[in-house]
Amino acid sequence: MQVAKLKKHHKAKIISIKQVSLTQYFMKFVPLDDFSSKPGQFVSILCGGLTLRRPFSIASFDGNEIGVLFKLKGKGTEFLSNLRVGDEIDFVGAVGNGFKIENKRSLLIGAGVGVAPVFYLKTELEKMQIPSLLISGFQTEKEIPEGIECDKICTDDGTAGLHGSVINYIRNMIEEFKPEKIYACGPKIVLQNTAEIAQRYKIPCEVAMEKEMACSIGVCRGCVIKIKDKNGEKTASVCQDGPVFNGEAVLW
């Protein structure tokens, strides 16, 4: 029988919760017992009486405080946005595979709330003194989350930073920064474009995917995507086999 190395189900106390953009919140909480994580992994938070937990990429972890960035989307995030400092939350994590950090010049691409895991990755790369550049895209200036520092910003409507989708700037960034590895998180269209461009430049690329989840631990097969396999294709669960996949392996 498999023996648990580290407890995966935790209670935590909220130490700060703050609206950081028009629709986004940043919540920090301290787990009541041992916890560890790496960039690209996520936590699955119980949201009141809702049937399904909600998965959130870890946006920061300093050995004590865990931070998640979330966007108001529905009942789960609405519940979380109403929590206050001192409230207790219940979460499963850290789960998922996480990014494979390598000692290579790294271009990090975030889009919308997808900036969270690449922001965490950037902090870790900096600690390891691995050169990195983080470019993030948002719809408009009011959607840029406060406190998430990016090297470059683009907005769809041009109200801040570079004008246009982050997709339009990937090639430029590759030519200028000359990365040896690319990491991305955001909507599918951004990830697909990133993966295809990276492939053209022959740069290894990892993408962090998102999907509705039920169990978040690889049991229910509710969150599968299709990936390439030696026999053609196979399904892979975003929660356990992912959420990070090689850009080349994903069948978009």
Place this chain on the structure above:
Amino acid sequence: MVEIQDLKTSVDLGRGFVIKNPIMTASGTFGYCFEYARFYDIKKLGAIVTKAITLEPRAGNSGRRIFETCGGMINRIGLENVGVERFMAEKLPLLNKGGMDFVINIAGSSLEEYVSLAKICENHKIRATELNVSCPNVKSGCLEFGTDEKTLYGLVSQVRDEFSGCLIVKLTPNVTSVEKIAESAQKAGADAVSAINTLKGTGIKLTWAKNRFIKETVSGGLSGRAVKPVALGVVSRISQVLDIPIIGIGGIYDLADAFEFLSAGASAVQVGTANFTHPECAGCIADDLHDFMYENGIRSIEDLKEKLKGE
């Protein structure tokens, strides 16, 4: 006060398949069980039921598979699994080594497939199987076998001929008379029935964007707290016509829910969707049951069931 060694929480589901307590986990919500071993000691469960196994590997349905509803969820996984050959080679040895009682859930798209699966289970000395004749998420077979009493009778009889262990038939609520279906399973030689599988349902999500509605439709099986009254209704009704044990399933999140099913006539219960929300849920119910019986001097599940009839 009952002495701890006299406390008997075991339940006999037939053919010598005696589980140490009536708390089980439902197929499809517990993987092959090892996934939950990182949360608690799964040996405290009465038995676990594996994810459905089919003759050939299945990739499952494409598109969105999960839809949360008020008090529940709809799934349309489509029986994704590795197929019986890989299951027996890779998962069975682990289950055997694990030391807990387990039930293999089998699903087919034809009579022949069910019979082949039963033979394979027999050859591997599987002690208990649950016949999935109630999955609403596959195009052919499965549910068809569970909605017609004559078809079900034929299927269960033929599987019975091949399988000598405990044979549990999992019933669907998506029928006109569940009593008739349950009776035909019993007549054909089932040792127990489990009820209910998911209810057929549809979730629709409409988003207004750029002057038009984006529509997402997810049709599949509804589970979770929302289905508990339906499940209790089915268990109550079939308990009037059956002599074999009933395993209650549907919206069980705590001991109080489990008691309601025992009160309605079930001998054991399966915890399903609750595993997703609260990973230790089934283990907690098993602990709570033990504590309740000990603290209140209830010696056996039979005594408990008698008391649960209420006054």
